[in-house]
Amino acid sequence: GNSVTQMEGPVTLSEEAFLTINCTYTATGYPSLFWYVQYPGEGLQLLLKATKADDKGSNKGFEATYRKETTSFHLEKGSVQVSDSAVYFCALLAGGTSYGKLTFGQGTILTVHP
Amino acid sequence: NAGVTQTPKFQVLKTGQSMTLQCAQDMNHEYMSWYRQDPGMGLRLIHYSVGAGITDQGEVPNGYNVSRSTTEDFPLRLLSAAPSQTSVYFCASSLSTGTGLYEQYFGPGTRLTVT
Numbered sequence: 001g002n003s004v005t006q007m008e009g010p011v012t013l014s015e016e017a018f019l020t021i022n023c024t025y026t027a028t029g030y031p032s033l034f035w036y037v038q039y040p041g042e043g044l045q046l047l048l049k050a051t052k053a054d055d056k057g058s059n060k061g062f063e064a065t066y067r068k069e070t071t072s073f074h075l076e077k078g079s080v081q082v083s084d085s086a087v088y089f090c091a092l093l094a095g096g097t098s099y100g101k102l103t104f105g106q107g108t109i110l111t112v113h114p
Numbered sequence: 115n116a117g118v119t120q121t122p123k124f125q126v127l128k129t130g131q132s133m134t135l136q137c138a139q140d141m142n143h144e145y146m147s148w149y150r151q152d153p154g155m156g157l158r159l160i161h162y163s164v165g166a167g168i169t170d171q172g173e174v175p176n177g178y179n180v181s182r183s184t185t186e187d188f189p190l191r192l193l194s195a196a197p198s199q200t201s202v203y204f205c206a207s208s209l210s211t212g213t214g215l216y217e218q219y220f221g222p223g224t225r226l227t228v229t
Contacts (some may be wrong), residue, residue, distance in 0.1 A: 041162075
């Protein structure tokens with residue numbers, strides 16, 4: 001079956017530090033990959049996405065590259081801000097009849113201190 | 115547009131009680147789904163619907179019922195609440211256009227505690 005594994009958290013950084021959150025996946029076929037963010041007390045918001053190998057998704061200074069050879073989709077940001085404190089979820093959407101059924105990683109809590 | 119709305123925001127139930135979590139969207143999305151979020155486990159799919167009158171089970175459907183009589187609404191029913199159903203529940207919706215990629219829009223969640 002499909003699965004997503006994220007690096008264990010929580011992650012605590014100082015403002016302006018470099019961020020990497022690792023994500024690897026297992027899926028049949030050619031899934032689409034996503035990063036969602038959940039701010040305190042809110043629902044999930046799509047942060048970025050990639051639909052095929054070597055695609056790079058980017059948004060709000062965050063980036064992730066779809067690496068088929070390593071089945072990875074690591075999230076990076078060059079300089080984090082306090083406002084980036086949130087829970088980050090990696091997810092995949094397998095093709096075929098499972099369209100719309102997202103498979104999520106366990107989430108990584110990020111806390112950024114001033 | 116209000117997007118995806120969920121009610122209530124918080125609910126406490128006793129074991130054995132039943133209740134319905136409400137979800138509505140005003141974006142004319144065909145696809146709607148329910149997830150539960152538990153610590154350290156991410157979100158898991160409970161039930162989903164690809165259109166009015168059509169529903170199917172997700173990864174963790176036991177103890178929950180759904181129906182989809184309109185495009186806008188997708189209620190989740192807990193038949194006989196158990197402490198294991200203590201969780202945060204999210205409803206999501208997206209456009210359905212065949213085999214393309216769809217962004218899912220999530221509601222704000224319902225935090226349910228079963229005592």
